[in-house]
Amino acid sequence: xxxxxxxxxxxxxxxxxxxxxxxxxxxxxxxxxxxxxxxxxxxxxxxxxxxxxxxxxxxxxxxxxxxxxxxxxxxxxxxxxxxxxxxxxxxxxxxxxxxxxxxxxxxxxxx
Amino acid sequence: xxxxxxxxxxxxxxxxxxxxxxxxxxxxxxxxxxxxxxxxxxxxxxxxxxxxxxxxxxxxxxxxxxxxxxxxxxxxxxxxxxxxxxxxxxxxxxxxxxxxxxxxxxxxxxxxx
Numbered sequence: 060x061x062x063x064x065x066x067x068x069x070x071x072x073x074x075x076x077x078x079x080x081x082x083x084x085x086x087x088x089x090x091x092x093x094x095x096x097x098x099x100x101x102x103x104x105x106x107x108x109x110x111x112x113x114x115x116x117x118x119x120x121x122x123x124x125x126x127x128x129x130x131x132x133x134x135x136x137x138x139x140x141x142x143x144x145x146x147x148x149x150x151x152x153x154x155x156x157x158x159x160x161x162x163x164x165x166x167x168x169x170x
Numbered sequence: 171x172x173x174x175x176x177x178x179x180x181x182x183x184x185x186x187x188x189x190x191x192x193x194x195x196x197x198x199x200x201x202x203x204x205x206x207x208x209x210x211x212x213x214x215x216x217x218x219x220x221x222x223x224x225x226x227x228x229x230x231x232x233x234x235x236x237x238x239x240x241x242x243x244x245x246x247x248x249x250x251x252x253x254x255x256x257x258x259x260x261x262x263x264x265x266x267x268x269x270x271x272x273x274x275x276x277x278x279x280x281x282x283x
Contacts, residue, residue, distance in 0.1 A: 102174075102261050102274030103213065146212060155225045156201060156265060158272060160212030 063147045068165040077134040079164050081147030084128050091150040092123060092130045093158065096143050103146060103160075107132070142168045172196065174275035176262050182281045188250035191278045195243070195264030201225075202239055203272065204247050205261040213261055219245065252282045 065081040083092065091110050095103035107114055109121040109130070120133040134141060144163040151157040175194040183189050195202050200221050205213035216235065218226040221242035230237065234253070239245040249256055259279050263272040 100276075100279075102263070102277050103272075104274070105272065155218060155220060157215065157218060157226065158203075159215065160205075163212050 062159070063149060063161045065145075065147045065161065065164045067162060068167070070167050070169065071137055072169050073138055074136050077137050077141075077166060077168075079132045079134075079145055079147070079166070080129060081132070082129045083147070083149050086127055086149055087151070087153060089152040091152060092121065092127075093148045093150045094119070094121065094132045095146045095148065095160075097146065097163070098143050106145075108150065137166075137168045139168050139170060142166060174262055174264055174273050176260075176275035176278055178278055179276065180279045180281075182283060183252055185254055185282050186251040188248065189252055189280060190246050190248045191260050191262075191280075193245045193247070193262030193275060195245070195262070196273055199264035199266055199273075200242070201265045202245050203263045203265075204237055204245070205263065205274075207259045207261055207277070209258070216247070249280075252280075254282050256280060257282045 063081050063083045071077045091108050093108040094106045096106050097103040107116055107119045107121045109123050111123050114121045122131045144165050146160050146163040148158050177192050202219040204216045206216050207213040216230045217237045219239040222239045235249055237247045259277040261274050261277045263274040265272045
């Protein structure tokens with residue numbers, strides 16, 4: 060079962076770019092890398108998902124190197140409202156789309 | 171598009187009592203999941219449904235937890251009898267049958283005293 064490892068916490072300041080790196084050494088060929096954001100008292104919210112190279116949407120970018128053993132979530136110009144827990148997950152495509160959560164990274168954005 | 175609806179939002183019960191949570195997924199989403207999230211931890215998958223069939227319930231404590239998904243739409247999760255360690259947020263999520271993001275509900279916060 061693919062497991063992910065990511066930093067427990069990170070600090071940043073408003074306006075900075077934040078990069079959170081996740082390692083997933085035993086990812087399978089058909090698995091996708093997925094990131095979720097969770098605020099207190101809310102369910103996790105989907106941010107971005109990718110398979111290889113780079114994916115960008117309106118809130119984040121996801122960089123995945125060729126070996127797919129790690130990935131980096133990039134949040135451009137963070138604001139105080141980006142303070143949350145960010146989870147890196149592997150979407151287990153061959154196991155019915157199962158998502159296994161790890162501990163997550165608690166991002167604190169300061170003014 | 172309406173989100174995943176869960177109720178109740180909060181529940182406080184005494185140990186050994188029973189409790190039930192309800193989830194209404196996004197229309198058309200065949201896959202439904204129940205997760206348990208203990209304070210300070212990531213969500214833990216309890217059970218996965220595909221339509222009204224169980225795909226994976228390997229981490230569901232079957233001696234006290236049960237879940238069903240009638241007609242492949244709404245789902246209920248029940249705990250009987252509850253223990254103190256069941257205090258957690260119970261999250262429901264649904265997804266389409268493709269590599270796509272799950273949509274989570276806001277969860278039910280259970281406190282067992």
